[in-house]
Amino acid sequence: MTDSPIDRPSAGAFAPRSPLARAGFWMREQWRAAAESDLWYSFRRSPVTIVAALITLIFVLGSIFAPLIAPYNVFDPGANNLMDGLTPPLGDSFSGSSYLMGTDLQGRDILSTIIYGSRISLIVGVCAVIFAAILGVSLGLAAGYLGGWVDSLIMRTADVFLSFPTILIALLVDGVARAVLTGHRAGDLAVYVMIFSIGVSTWVQYARTVRGQTLVEKNKEYVQAARLVGRHPVLIMLRHVLPNVMGPVLVIATLGLALAIITEATLSFLGVGVPPTQPSLGTLIRIGQEELFSGSWWITIFPGIALILLALSVNLLGDWLRDALNPKLR
């Protein structure tokens, strides 16, 4: 690093050499900056945000430790007592087992299905966001840096994507993927198809943000200088562009997570998402809807409430992030 002052990272003067250590160093710097900023201050001052963060944390922990927390193993057919089917919440079950949120037709404990369902929802949501972010950041960087027809192509495509609702694009991608994968045990790949569909339908915002920042950085001296000393400009720019877009990307990603969770639930509800063998919250709601008319409301209402809580909490976190970061960014 000492040989060229040009590509000194903005984070600090003593950047370690190995990429991994550098990344860690960078993260620590970011973290320190965050803790010192008024981010933490505004967080503490907003009770709504604290509650939203707590709920999100509960969902995340519940998903990670699902097998330990869930009262019943709902994926083991032997563990379900068919005789306990449609037990109301805290109602008397045939076998005498107690179910906080009741059971479904097959006697599965609703609370446990919700815990496992949230797990699937969160996994798909988080993976879709990561996929969309990588896709969007790369395309945005390419568009901004290369310019010309590449830029035009990417940004015009982005415009077309923007003019259609996320859910529609996700449905189309999903539908095409299904057509391509017919016969290839589409069910097994369903989770990946979902991640892909949702990711592809939400990359545009990342690309636009990154492209804008890249255009700003592109003509700065250090990029020219880096080129002169034979360093690859893209790598240099990545290191300068990324810290600058970290805030907006984080906001987009957080709000995007809420959107991804809702989109996943919607697709699953429509019956084109994850298969019933791995039910997400949306699948549970779809299955439960059929029992709604027979009075077994808990099968669909409780997963519904879980979904609302999760989506609303993540949305609130995103809103808070946007408000807290925006004054500095604009």
Added chain:
Amino acid sequence: MAAFIIKRLLHSVIVMLAVGFVAFLMFNYVGDPINNMVGQETTVVQREQLREQLGLNDPFYLQFLRFAGNAAQGDFGLSYQHRRPVEDIIMERLPATLELSIMSALFALGVGVPMGVYTALNRNSVLSKVFMFVSLVGVSLPTFLIGILLIFLFAVQLQWLPSFGRPGVVDLGWWHTSLLTWDGWKAIIMPAITLGLFQMTLIMRLVRAEMLGVLRTDYIKFARARGLKNRAVHFGHALKNTMVPVITVTGLQLGTIIAFAIITETVFQWPGIGLLFIGAVRDADIPVMSAYLVMIAFFFVVINLIVDLLYFAVDPRLRVERPGASGGH
């Protein structure tokens, strides 16, 4: 103005061509069209004959031109699933979706605009805060859950409204409507609200933000300084200026509403094109999917054009060429 419209038209044509191209790729290359048409017992020779007959061996651009030409005439071939011409199925189901979408848009506008105006004019009232919170929840609520909650409340618990279907349809020959019967009206209430709720919250927030902005402008201050009545200032001057961006968003949202009808129609088993499309996605019915894609794109493009024209109606600055202004800036 003419130049502007021509430019927009050209843009629309390009978008349609792009979408048409995607639809064409789907149509021709995803899944083998021949396989979906013939049975297992068809021989290779027969298949090849069919290929030739359908023009599937023609050059790429010729195939695309043919596809575009057919699509322009509404011909998207046979549905794999229904074994009927796609355009027949779509025309059968279009009225249901359009009626639902228009009712939703009217609901969203009719409730969203007054709520937005109210919250802008009474920023600190308790009711405004309630509206704002409800709108935040509304944004976070997935459409299908709203539908289910409405069904649970009004169909299962209270039993006021039917939970699914489109009863009371009257055939007018060129159109069949459910808006001429009491049963039809009762059945459309919940789907329309479900579909329009998100747009309503969006419009409300937009109107509020725009109105607050307009209320801070000089011409509003000047209007007050002239002693105009509050009503004239708020509704004569502020609201009309607020409407320019609202028209854009509402117009664009109308397209979104038609697309989102997929979900609402599934929840309420509403026999429109959304339900058709979701069936097509489930069963990989490519002709229906590509037809739906082209049709939705067409709606979007037409709506965009109408929005552009509405601008001219609302904003005189766009209507008349600027005279050679002297002085000032």
Added chain:
Amino acid sequence: MSDPLLKVEDLRVEFPTRRGTLVAVDGVSFHVDQGEVLGVVGESGAGKSLTGSAVIGLLEPPGRIAGGQVILEGERIDNLPYERIRRIRGRKIGAIFQDPLTSLNPLYTVGRQLVETILTHTDLSLSKARDRAIELLQEVGIPAADRRVDSFPHQFSGGMRQRVVIALALAANPRLIIADEPTTALDVSIQAQILALLKRLCREHGTAVILVTHDMGVIAETANRVAVMYAGRMAEIGPVRDVIKHPRHPYTIGLMGAIPSVGSDVERLSQIDGSMPRLTDIPTGCAFNPRCTKVLDRCRRDRPDLIPAGTSEVACWLYDDAGAAADIPAAQPAPGVAHVAG
């Protein structure tokens, strides 16, 4: 002198903020006689525009009148309910704002805006109101007024638009017009025309004007009397000729020194060191004391009120002893700025 048209007494305008209350206008008193033009000058942030807004009851929330009185034709108007002050606006007090480009609603023809103003304040029929609108446009010098009445604001040039704004302000024949920087946004060549128009119309209609501006030249040309504001307070008020020729308050003296004048052989313009304090930290005593070249101990301790000095009134301890102040030759300003006073 008979009862003044407008009397403002000890006006105080506050802005509650999270970090405490800002006092933007602090104890300002003045009056406006029938038909006269009172110029109000000061730097931006001196509180001159807010004073105008307060008089007409159009302070933008959270700004509010926290003390004092505004009396129009013997009637107190600062505490009237909304509907009553609304009736006064336009009919008794008109207003003209800085930017003619933004003062007119872009979506309505000027005729419509005029007619609605006329109908609000009179019982004229629609067609009579339209005739009156055309008449007003003619009066402010819009050519082909009967055709232009149906034009939209964007079809007029900046100067023409400001003429329309003046027509709108005069539509109901108010007794007083508050003109807040009416020419600042215009081309220099147009400014003089608009000022001349405003002056002529007000003379013809017998309308008094409060002319808020930061441009001493405008005041010199247009006003009868001038009020100088500094940091939300009144520094000096008096006949315009007197204040310009013989400024008394050190701030006014500095202000005059900063104006170029043709024919004077002054080598350079003076400037006042420092800048106006922010509303959050106005010094105790006289607000000008940190920048004043003739500051006394007392200036840092006590706040001066307006003290009569010659034909003017000055808020400055230098003139505390009324007799002594009158004796101070006007041509003997502060030594620091003496070289520009001529």
